Amino acid sequence: MKLLKKISYLLLLSIFFIACEKDNTPQEEEQQQQEETQPRGDYDLGILITNEGPFNTGSGTVSYVSEDFQNVANAIYNTVNNEDLGNIVQSIAFKDDLAYIVVNNSNRIVVVNRYTFEKQAVIESGLVQPRNMAIVNNTGYVTNWGDPFVTTDDFVAVLDLSTNEVTSTIPVDFGPEAILEKGQNLYVAHQGGYDFNNKISVINSGDNSVTTTIDVGFVPNSMSFFGDDLWVLCGGKPNYADVETAGSIVKINTSNNTVSQTIDFPEVTNHPNHLTMENSDIYYVLGSDVYKMDVAAGVLPTNPIISNVFFYSMTVHNGKLYGTDAGDYQSDGFLKVYDLSTNQEIQNITVGLIPGGVYFNDPE
DSSP, X not given: OHHHHHHHHHHHHHHHHHHHHHOOOHHHHHHXXXXXXXXXXXXXXXXXXXXXXXXXXXXXXXXXEETTSOOEESSHHHHHHSSOOOSOEEEEEEETTEEEEEETTTTEEEEEXXXXXXXXXXXXXXXXXXXXXXXXXTEEEEEEOSSTTOSSOOEEEEEEXXXXXXXXXXXXXXXXXXXXXXXXXXEEEEXXXXXXXXXXXXXXXXXXXXXXXEEOSSSEEEXXXXXXXXXXXXXXXXXXXXXXXXXXEEXXXXXXXXXEEEEEOSSTTOOOEEEEEETTXXXXXXXXXXXXXXXXXXXXXXXXXXXXOOOSEEEEETTEEEEEEOTXXXXXXXXXXXXXXTTEEEEEEEEEESEEEEEEOOOO
């Protein structure tokens, strides 16, 4: 009987607490909704643009543009922290509430709160010409050129995000640039640094080893995943190389890390760049034109969707195309936004000097 009383008492107590939890007043529910939708900082729910800044002198910056394009703030790190980021702001990676800003020539990564841009840490040890960063669980992987004139000292730095320390390095082929993660694997595009390379390295994040190297076209400059396929855009060797080569689009099956398709550009002078994807559509730049190709097409499109643009970088997000224009490379550049339902320019926003990457600060 005592056990039965105890069980009955616990059941009644549970019902009481559940009833109390559900008994929120309309005012309390409204306050809870307001708290959930309250911006987490001045730079929440918007677009971040890395601006490289002047080469070898001065500092790069980061610009912020609100989702509705009505609010623009330049040099936000400098504004918040009253100091410079460093020379050549290269890229940004995100994890939870933090943004990791890779600063190339200054050999550092500046860690900030992604919503307020308040500085949290600076990582300066174990980096030599860092380029881009990918994150797997609580570990960052940063591509490094090493000495850009030496082809044998390139590596991927392994960064413990709990301590902000480089714990080891992974030697890789020369000129590692873009890096993407898929599951346990990391895919590194070897554009070649100051030279020209044609490799994709695959790193197993379980033991930080290079498991295979895949040959693609020369100068793989951008990559994107669609399902189990990795699409790689290769620019080809330019006309000042030993031998000029045409660009290509290469599809890699990530289930076995082999090339399953190669689409070559028809002219040796064709050097495409800035591959980006949304749904099953591939977008890229050739010359001053933007092209769109469905992944199932198998052949290159013949007509551009946007013409007469001079993008330094490009990405597609939620039905809009975002391209950065460095202008004369001596003064502030621009973020140009196109509505992909009409392929018309809808915004032209002044940002910082030599704007590069475009990042969307709107996590779920």
